[in-house]
Amino acid sequence: MLCDVSEPRRAGRWRTGQQSKQRIIAAARERFMRDGYDGATVRGIASDAGVDVAMVYYFFGNKEGLFSASVLTGPHHPLHQLADLLDAGSEEIGARLVRGFFERWDAGGTFEPLLTLWRSAAIQPAARQVLHDAMAGPLAQRVADAFGVSDAELRVELVASHLMGLAFARYQLKIEPLASTSVEDLVAWVGPTVQRYLTGSLPELSPMS
Amino acid sequence: MLCDVSEPRRAGRWRTGQQSKQRIIAAARERFMRDGYDGATVRGIASDAGVDVAMVYYFFGNKEGLFSASVLTGPHHPLHQLADLLDAGSEEIGARLVRGFFERWDAGGTFEPLLTLWRSAAIQPAARQVLHDAMAGPLAQRVADAFGVSDAELRVELVASHLMGLAFARYQLKIEPLASTSVEDLVAWVGPTVQRYLTGSLPELSPMS
Numbered sequence: 001m002l003c004d005v006s007e008p009r010r011a012g013r014w015r016t017g018q019q020s021k022q023r024i025i026a027a028a029r030e031r032f033m034r035d036g037y038d039g040a041t042v043r044g045i046a047s048d049a050g051v052d053v054a055m056v057y058y059f060f061g062n063k064e065g066l067f068s069a070s071v072l073t074g075p076h077h078p079l080h081q082l083a084d085l086l087d088a089g090s091e092e093i094g095a096r097l098v099r100g101f102f103e104r105w106d107a108g109g110t111f112e113p114l115l116t117l118w119r120s121a122a123i124q125p126a127a128r129q130v131l132h133d134a135m136a137g138p139l140a141q142r143v144a145d146a147f148g149v150s151d152a153e154l155r156v157e158l159v160a161s162h163l164m165g166l167a168f169a170r171y172q173l174k175i176e177p178l179a180s181t182s183v184e185d186l187v188a189w190v191g192p193t194v195q196r197y198l199t200g201s202l203p204e205l206s207p208m209s
Numbered sequence: 210m211l212c213d214v215s216e217p218r219r220a221g222r223w224r225t226g227q228q229s230k231q232r233i234i235a236a237a238r239e240r241f242m243r244d245g246y247d248g249a250t251v252r253g254i255a256s257d258a259g260v261d262v263a264m265v266y267y268f269f270g271n272k273e274g275l276f277s278a279s280v281l282t283g284p285h286h287p288l289h290q291l292a293d294l295l296d297a298g299s300e301e302i303g304a305r306l307v308r309g310f311f312e313r314w315d316a317g318g319t320f321e322p323l324l325t326l327w328r329s330a331a332i333q334p335a336a337r338q339v340l341h342d343a344m345a346g347p348l349a350q351r352v353a354d355a356f357g358v359s360d361a362e363l364r365v366e367l368v369a370s371h372l373m374g375l376a377f378a379r380y381q382l383k384i385e386p387l388a389s390t391s392v393e394d395l396v397a398w399v400g401p402t403v404q405r406y407l408t409g410s411l412p413e414l415s416p417m418s
Contacts, residue, residue, distance in 0.1 A: 128382055128383065128384065131382065131384065132382075132384045132385065135384070136384075136385075151386075153385075153386055154386050154387060154390060154398075157378060157384060157386070157387040158375075158387070158398060158399070160378070161371075161374040161375050161377065161378040161387070162370075162371050162374055162375070163374075164374050164377075164378075165370040165371055165372075165373050165374020165375070165377070166367075166370050166371070166374070168370065168373075168374070169366060169369070169370040169373075173337055173340065173341075174337065175337065175340065175341045175344070175345075175366060176341065176345075176362075177360075177362055177363050177366070178363060178366040178367070178370070181363060188411050189363075189367060189406070189411065190367070192405070193402045193405070196401070196402070197398070202397050202398065
């Protein structure tokens, strides 16, 4: 799998490394979104990008790394949205998060990568790990810092699984009336829930738990 | 596709119709759960059940009918659980529903059919229709009657999508700490949400919505 970089033609390819890397990422994103984590192959992605398969391994290490770099990055990624919203203040975080989530998704399916990841994680331990790390790491720390709460990882997962369930029902299943409910109605229903999950205390917690 | 019932061997099979029907349902349930709605074939199910494919069409009309009869039936089906719980009274419905949902699923994956349906509905209009009808019909009517609320269909869908998102994260993704959180903690977190979705009013609804 190692490239012979002394070979002229290969060396020429390596010089355009950054462009190749971007082409690989674009090809991988398309393949993963179309075929899922399991169905997409590194070989097929390399072929789509017009590079040697060895270059993919050189840049991304393995399929997991490629998945993470292509599907989990980008400024529009919803897992970054909570962090962005917290930068703008912690007030009414529930309503703001729900509004931002559905407005952005209504506007054009930019969350498709997360749905791909979500589906893939059901069958792929690697994708599962990527998803967990994305939620449990810096994001949970931000929540803990912003609201002074414990259980921040669980809180983030409650919010994420609720929003993903809603997104799945609204955009994939398209079940009515949920699919046609206005964003402001969703904010009114779900906003207080997200607010409580992120900032509320749990005095009603059972002593037996 | 029509069977010649005058043919002796076929006639012998038809006489054991009820047993054959049960065998078909069992085979279909297994196939649908393993391969999803899209992957399972009527021919393969008939083969597993040891019957002629025409018998499957005779009993169930089409693949959708077979899916509905095999995956959506049974006393343990979670979509029936809310109705059962309402038979026992409407008090603390949120906590009781969340507790019942996770206790039963923790005990042995009896909700796998619903997860299959949920996944299949993303790609199959027929499965989508089955899922919608199961939620929007009698169940929403029960909620409307029990709590005197409007928007009962939307309320049921909010609850269903929340619980399915949680179940997916807990049982399929197995993300921690959600996967190991005790049922009573889940009741404390999610119970009030379900209670509000099913019984609450929405004074905060935006006038622009």
